[in-house]
Amino acid sequence: MTWSGEIDRVHIGATKQEGGTRSRVCTVGGAKNLPFLEGASEMPLIALEICDDTGSWSPIVLAYTGDVTRDAGEWAKKAEKEFGADLVRLHLTSTRKRGFSDVRGVRTTIEAVLQGTGLPLIIEGSNEPSVDSEVFSACGEAAAGERALLGTAEADRYRSVAAAAVAFGHGVIAQSPIDINLAKQLNILLHEIGMPHDRIVIDPFTGALGYGFEYSYSVMERIRTAALKGDTDLAMPMISAAADSLNIKEVREAPQEVRDETAVMWEFCAAFSAAVAGAEIVCVRHPRTLEKLKKGFAHLAGEG
Amino acid sequence: MKDKPGRRSIKEISPIDVYRLLPGTACKECGEPNCMAFATRLVNGEVMLDACPPLRIPKYQSLYQQLQQLLAPAVRAVTFGFGDRAITIGGKHVLQRHELTYHHPPPIAIEVSDQMAESEIEERIRKTLAFSYLYIGRDLRLDAIAVRAVSGNPTAFASAVRHVATLTDQPIILCTLDPQVMAAGLEEIKNRRPLLYAATQDNWKEMGAIALAHQVPLVVHSPGDIALLRSLTRTLQEWGIRDLVMDPGTYAEGGLADTLHTFTLIRRAACHDQDEYLGYPMVGIPMAVWATGEFSPEMESWKEAVVSSLLITRYADLLVMHSMDGWVLLPQLIWRFNLYTDPRKPVSVEAGLREFGTPTPDSPVLLTTNYALTYFTVESDIKSAHLDCYLVVVDTSGISVESAVAGRYLTPETIATAMNESGVREKVGHHTLILPGLAARLSGEVEEVTGWRVLVGSKDSSGIPSFIKEHWPPDEATD
Numbered sequence A: 001m002t003w004s005g006e007i008d009r010v011h012i013g014a015t016k017q018e019g020g021t022r023s024r025v026c027t028v029g030g031a032k033n034l035p036f037l038e039g040a041s042e043m044p045l046i047a048l049e050i051c052d053d054t055g056s057w058s059p060i061v062l063a064y065t066g067d068v069t070r071d072a073g074e075w076a077k078k079a080e081k082e083f084g085a086d087l088v089r090l091h092l093t094s095t096r097k098r099g100f101s102d103v104r105g106v107r108t109t110i111e112a113v114l115q116g117t118g119l120p121l122i123i124e125g126s127n128e129p130s131v132d133s134e135v136f137s138a139c140g141e142a143a144a145g146e147r148a149l150l151g152t153a154e155a156d157r158y159r160s161v162a163a164a165a166v167a168f169g170h171g172v173i174a175q176s177p178i179d180i181n182l183a184k185q186l187n188i189l190l191h192e193i194g195m196p197h198d199r200i201v202i203d204p205f206t207g208a209l210g211y212g213f214e215y216s217y218s219v220m221e222r223i224r225t226a227a228l229k230g231d232t233d234l235a236m237p238m239i240s241a242a243a244d245s246l247n248i249k250e251v252r253e254a255p256q257e258v259r260d261e262t263a264v265m266w267e268f269c270a271a272f273s274a275a276v277a278g279a280e281i282v283c284v285r286h287p288r289t290l291e292k293l294k295k296g297f298a299h300l301a302g303e304g
Numbered sequence B: 001m002k003d004k005p006g007r008r009s010i011k012e013i014s015p016i017d018v019y020r021l022l023p024g025t026a027c028k029e030c031g032e033p034n035c036m037a038f039a040t041r042l043v044n045g046e047v048m049l050d051a052c053p054p055l056r057i058p059k060y061q062s063l064y065q066q067l068q069q070l071l072a073p074a075v076r077a078v079t080f081g082f083g084d085r086a087i088t089i090g091g092k093h094v095l096q097r098h099e100l101t102y103h104h105p106p107p108i109a110i111e112v113s114d115q116m117a118e119s120e121i122e123e124r125i126r127k128t129l130a131f132s133y134l135y136i137g138r139d140l141r142l143d144a145i146a147v148r149a150v151s152g153n154p155t156a157f158a159s160a161v162r163h164v165a166t167l168t169d170q171p172i173i174l175c176t177l178d179p180q181v182m183a184a185g186l187e188e189i190k191n192r193r194p195l196l197y198a199a200t201q202d203n204w205k206e207m208g209a210i211a212l213a214h215q216v217p218l219v220v221h222s223p224g225d226i227a228l229l230r231s232l233t234r235t236l237q238e239w240g241i242r243d244l245v246m247d248p249g250t251y252a253e254g255g256l257a258d259t260l261h262t263f264t265l266i267r268r269a270a271c272h273d274q275d276e277y278l279g280y281p282m283v284g285i286p287m288a289v290w291a292t293g294e295f296s297p298e299m300e301s302w303k304e305a306v307v308s309s310l311l312i313t314r315y316a317d318l319l320v321m322h323s324m325d326g327w328v329l330l331p332q333l334i335w336r337f338n339l340y341t342d343p344r345k346p347v348s349v350e351a352g353l354r355e356f357g358t359p360t361p362d363s364p365v366l367l368t369t370n371y372a373l374t375y376f377t378v379e380s381d382i383k384s385a386h387l388d389c390y391l392v393v394v395d396t397s398g399i400s401v402e403s404a405v406a407g408r409y410l411t412p413e414t415i416a417t418a419m420n421e422s423g424v425r426e427k428v429g430h431h432t433l434i435l436p437g438l439a440a441r442l443s444g445e446v447e448e449v450t451g452w453r454v455l456v457g458s459k460d461s462s463g464i465p466s467f468i469k470e471h472w473p474p475d476e477a478t479d
């Protein structure tokens, strides 16, 4: 098949020369054909997800990862040095608590993570409209010059995150609820308020395997096909995080002796299939999933 | 590689072309109001031709054959096994699922060998038959048994096959490259239509003769060599063997990229170029990773899981596996089930009112959407806690709570309508509704529109039992 479209390249992270402090930077996008269907495909990057308040985080991941989960900076360091992540995705879960007001704490956390790792950063801010504006501008500013990816913009609350991204030179994650048309609309909205296409990453929303993942899988295939056919409003790289994988019944209720294995397998299967559907960044929480995915992608790239 | 330029994909066929060939009696035996409606569902891949019984009447025989040709899938459907245990593999029309839908989920066959002790064979078959997982109202199971001739000895193989056949009536795959050994095994179960594995460049004449004589389907094995595979299927097809399955070779680790590439090229040739010699189902053999046996069982299981997950996603129509661990198999079975649902139809359940336990006018009223996954998760959490309650199921076009709120399928208005139509207002004496935590942002407006008080429940339905315990009955003073 010959396609007219090409996926935009999005750069994440900035080195010293570029005005940041990252020791590694990455570029996602650039695909000219369907992943693994037509000729060579780039392997996706893997982001390890961490957070600043572990209250709602999977106990399986917390137990495996250990004490560093109390300190986002140390956690990020370990993500790079020990687990070998390509990116770190920091969820500012502290902002999701009722009555949150500690914006200064958010800055401190981001600074600590930037200190802890030289990897490019994805920062997930609040999801409560009343604090969005404050939180996102704090995120944007604390990571100014680092060319991070800020998340998450949604159809009814994208202004704060986009404003912070525009003001401080970051990219945004644009999330739509498993719907190609809504994904397109949101990208148009973001573009209209000043986000260049090459700073948007599409998050089509990924359900856990067994809990709607197949819809995410097909919407990713459809978005990628539409983009290659020339729809520039959908020609952005995609990010996929089946974040619920570790909370589902099949994992929670797995026999104790195989619970960890089940958790890792569940995260792995969704991330691996998302890669085949076209995701350029896949996000996981269990360090062992990261290790398995790295191997799997190396094998898909034809490396022994 | 285009062989029959006249062949069209089902997506290019107009319902009118199909309608012209149907009996045109509007007898409704297919469950549709008329033949045109049936024709439309046929080209949508939603129903099978055999759902029109009149077509089997002799006077329509020629129409039936024309229709069969017109609607033939790009990948031939091949059946093995016997009786109501028979399974059909292949029958695919499209490369990407969203183009239509995938048909015939790949069965998983569990392997045993003629060198295993009888007790081990019994144990593996017992586990295969017992494996069952209830998922959104469906029973997910393992489908078949592959018997491998490792001994190379016809007598040993025959006795293993005989043993297996006494233990299960699941479809059987006979695996050996030695025609003599194959003949001995087949003799034991020749009336059960097993699948023969496999014909190769070296043995195709003998294997072909066996398949032809017994009218059983045959796998063609040509690892990593598509041209050879194609020339073998062509030769066998021209010889009159139409029920063929292809094994393009399955490799793990460093060979994974080639495996994916080969499966993909073959399926593309079938679906895009209508290459009929590559238009046969493909078997993936994830168990091949065990062949080296250098690593711990856990590592081998992982390798096998990686390969099977990839091959379910990309084009295997049948899988042969070794591992029987739940953590390996369960994600595969669920992924297979999901991938093969019709992407045009969200999996939904009927909207309306459900009652759990023995609810009274004082029992809590909960609400959820009609997305099957959401519904069954909520249902199982309510049931396992033995709650007495009402559940209002809102028609959100089969979308989950979170997405339905974002996509405006779950709104104060749709909630009010659902409550009115469900009749729940007449069932209870109170006016308190428990909304899913993920729909929290609707609570104020829901109170206004319905006139009921709203309690925001847990985000995850697993929190329902403890939520009810803490908050029900609701505090009178604030009601």
Ligand code: SF4
Binding pocket: B022, B023, B024, B025, B026, B027, B028, B029, B030, B031, B032, B033, B034, B035, B038, B039, B051, B052, B053, B054, B055
């Ligand atoms: S069963 Fe056949 S003949 Fe009867 S209405 Fe349906 S399609 Fe027409």
